[in-house]
Each structure stands twice: as C-alpha cells, then as structure tokens.
Amino acid sequence: MNTTQPNTVNGVDVNALTTTVKAIQAEPAIAGFRFRATNRAIEGGLNRSEIGCFYGARQEQRTERAPFVLENDEPPVLLSKDQAPNPVEYVIHGLLGCMTTTTLYKAAAHGIEIESMRSEVEGDLDLQGMLGLDPDVRPGYQEIRARLIVKTKGDRETVRGFHRSSPVFDTLARPVPIKVEVVFED
Amino acid sequence: MNTTQPNTVNGVDVNALTTTVKAIQAEPAIAGFRFRATNRAIEGGLNRSEIGCFYGARQEQRTERAPFVLENDEPPVLLSKDQAPNPVEYVIHGLLGCMTTTTLYKAAAHGIEIESMRSEVEGDLDLQGMLGLDPDVRPGYQEIRARLIVKTKGDRETVRGFHRSSPVFDTLARPVPIKVEVVFED
Numbered sequence: 291m292n293t294t295q296p297n298t299v300n301g302v303d304v305n306a307l308t309t310t311v312k313a314i315q316a317e318p319a320i321a322g323f324r325f326r327a328t329n330r331a332i333e334g335g336l337n338r339s340e341i342g343c344f345y346g347a348r349q350e351q352r353t354e355r356a357p358f359v360l361e362n363d364e365p366p367v368l369l370s371k372d373q374a375p376n377p378v379e380y381v382i383h384g385l386l387g388c389m390t391t392t393t394l395y396k397a398a399a400h401g402i403e404i405e406s407m408r409s410e411v412e413g414d415l416d417l418q419g420m421l422g423l424d425p426d427v428r429p430g431y432q433e434i435r436a437r438l439i440v441k442t443k444g445d446r447e448t449v450r451g452f453h454r455s456s457p458v459f460d461t462l463a464r465p466v467p468i469k470v471e472v473v474f475e476d
Numbered sequence: 477m478n479t480t481q482p483n484t485v486n487g488v489d490v491n492a493l494t495t496t497v498k499a500i501q502a503e504p505a506i507a508g509f510r511f512r513a514t515n516r517a518i519e520g521g522l523n524r525s526e527i528g529c530f531y532g533a534r535q536e537q538r539t540e541r542a543p544f545v546l547e548n549d550e551p552p553v554l555l556s557k558d559q560a561p562n563p564v565e566y567v568i569h570g571l572l573g574c575m576t577t578t579t580l581y582k583a584a585a586h587g588i589e590i591e592s593m594r595s596e597v598e599g600d601l602d603l604q605g606m607l608g609l610d611p612d613v614r615p616g617y618q619e620i621r622a623r624l625i626v627k628t629k630g631d632r633e634t635v636r637g638f639h640r641s642s643p644v645f646d647t648l649a650r651p652v653p654i655k656v657e658v659v660f661e662d
Contacts, residue, residue: 300517300519300520301518301519301520301521301522301556302520302521302555302556303555306555307555310555311607311609314603314604314607314609315609318604318609318610321602321603321604321607321609322600322601322602322603323600323601323602323603324598324599324600324601325562325564325565325568325598325599325601326568326596326597326598326599327565327568327569327572327596327597328572328594328595328596328597329569329572329573329576329594329595329596329597330592330593330594330595331486331576331580331590331592331593331594332487333486333487334486334487334488334577334580335487335488335577335580335581336487337572337573337576337577339569339572339573341561341565341569344551344565346553346554347553351551351553353551353558355558358560358561358565360561360566360569362569362570362573362574362576362577364577365530365537365539367532367533367537368532369488369489369492369493369496369581370487370488372539372541374544375527375544375546376511376573376577377569377570377571377573377574377577377642377643377644378511378570378574378643378644378647379511379513379527379530379544379570380546380566380567380569380570380573381566381567381570381644381647382511382512382513383513383515383525383527383546383548383563383566384548384563384564384565384566384567384570385563385654386513386514386515386523386525387515387523387525387548387562387563387566388548388563388564389656390515390517390523390548391520391521391523391548391550391562391563392606394517394520394521395521395555404517406516406517407516407517408514408515408516408517409514409515409516410512410513410514410515411512411513411514411515412510412511412512413510413511413512414508414509414510415508415509415510415511415643416507416508416509417500417507417508417509418500418504418507419641419643419646420578420641420642420643421497421500421507421641422641423497423500423501423504423507424504428646428650429641429642429643429645429646430643430644430645430646430647430648430649430650430652431643431647431652432652432653433652433653433654433655434652434653434654434655435654435655435656435657436654436655436656436657437656437657437658437659438656438657438658438659439659439660439661440658440659440660440661441660441661441662442660446660449658449660450658453656453658454656455605455606455607455608455615456563456606456615457563457564457601457605457606457615457616457617458563458564458567458616459615459616459654459656460605460614460615460616461564461567461616461617461648462616462647462648462651462652462654463616463651463652463653463654464614464616464651465648465649465650465651466616466617466618466619466620466648466649467618467619467620467649468571468619468620468621468622468645468648468649469619469620469621469622470575470621470622470623470624470639470640470645471621471622471623471624472623472624472626472635472636472639473623473624473625473626474625474626474627474628474632474635475625475626475627476627
C-alpha cells in the first residue's frame, strides 16, 4: 500500500471519506445504492453479463467507459468448457474483495495504515442439492471458510473485526429477500 | 442455443449429465465440491483474486490453464478508480449466471430445449450499514430483484421453477455459516 498523497491512507482519500460520511449523516438518502447486471445465455454453462450504470448518491451514475463484461462457465467435470470461473467462484471472489476493501476503508477512517493484506477462501458445496437428489442437502454453500492475512503496525484488535461490516459478508451470512420473475417470450 | 450433437440439449451433454446423476446416486460423496479463491489488496478499492484448482468428484481438479484472474474495484463515488466491477456487482453477476445455468441444465435433463435466455437484476444496498451509521441498516443487500426472460417451446410451468435450485440463489436466500480467521503477520 503506497501512501501517495498527504490525505491518502491505504489508497483511500480520507478527506473524501470523511466528507461522504458527513453528507450521509446530514441526508441518509445519499447512502441508497442500486447495483445492476444483465446476462445472456450462450451455450451450456457459458453465459455473459454486462455491468453498466448504477444508482447511488441520489442519481444515475453513468460512465464514459464501456460496460464491464463478465463470463461464467463451468469446468469439464460440471459438463462445460472451463472458459471462465463459475458463478459460485465469483461469489467467493466477491467475498474476499469486499472484506478486503471494507477493512482497508475502515482502517483508513481510523488512520490505520495497512501495509499488506491477502486472503484465501474455501466453500463447501454438495451437488445433490442442486440436482434435487436429497431434500436435506441445500443447493448453495454449506459453509465458507476464509482467512485474512494482514500486515499493519496499527492496533490489531481494532482491525480484527472490520470485515464483519462487509456488504458481501453480510449478504451471505444473513438471508436476502430475492424476488425472481420468470417471463416467457414467443 | 445450438444443438450441435445428437445428445446435446442447451449445450449440455445429456448422456454425461445422466451418467453423473447415476454416479452420485450410487456414491453421494462424488457430489461434494470445494471451491477456492485467493486475493491480494492492491490499493484503495482495487484488489485481485486468483481462482485455480478446486476439489470435486473425490479428487483435486487441476488444470493445465493458468488460474483465472479477477479484479475488484469501486467507482469514483465510492472513492476508487473504477477499473473493475465491485464485489457486490460480482455477486449479482454470479446470481444471474447460476440461475441461467441451473435452468438450462435442468431443462436439458427434462429434454426441454431453451431457445434463448436472458436476465437482469437489481439489488438495493444502503451504505449506512457498512459505515456503521445506523444499526438498523444491514451492510449487505436489502433486496434483490431479478427477471429471467426465457424462450422455449417446452412446458412453461416446468421451466418456471428451475432457478430455485441454483446454488447462488440458495446461497443468498438462506444464511451461510462463514468462518473468518484474521491473522496478523510481522
């Protein structure tokens, strides 16, 4: 982590972070975000998403750049061609990244410099759930185990719990209401 | 969706799928998978994951190819440089892809050809949760809404519920036990 500017800690502009927090405290509606994706099936386990604009800070957040394009695929043992990570791998990638960013941002807000941070994760999944072969087996992850390896001269007990505020951690640890509409087109 | 081989439906080799299901029924341990990722912080909201081998079908599944590399970043309004999707966007990308693949595979198992499938998703997130500004606001997604748009000549009522067996759908809809170990290195 380089501190390239006087007010930058862990690559985070602390003045901007403080300004954001104060703005949200003054007007909580600023904190409401809507993230979006679209997807299209290609063949077998291969499909492709685009991630473009999102809503946040009370406005549509548009960008000059092209949408991000992400592909899902499945490995041969799961009957596809292994051209991309699979959906459950994207989820644990997001989990590690979110716990990392949350830790770095919160540490920055506390003025704690993180010299380095790396992490690893493993999740257990039993295909019997997805295949409907055993009603006692859930289709999703049964357990996820992660390890965060942090190097800092700051107070370790302060840093230790930061990842628990991670949006992806919370999204996985607690149930999310999901509404799915299935529409058929001619 | 092209049906390129006699036993292929929706790009899925139905004979291989049937063989897999029978093998799991004979020996359920085959169905146990462990997916993994590693990650390293770069700067601010930017970090990078690698996704390499996984465990499944009672063995380490290694591959000749290089690991998949994925980056997380955050947009400027979230104080980073927008070089990649952010972690919560990866989660909804995984959700769409998983519901799509689950629908195509299950349809294939039923001999139902899906001519096309596309989808869209939106998730609500309130930054007050992550920032710890309001204890009543969760850090993660408060609600996720998705729409699946399917074109098929097959029985619509059969197809309608397939996405509910999706591992990512279940992972988000129901709580997952997550164990996180935080280790400090000198």
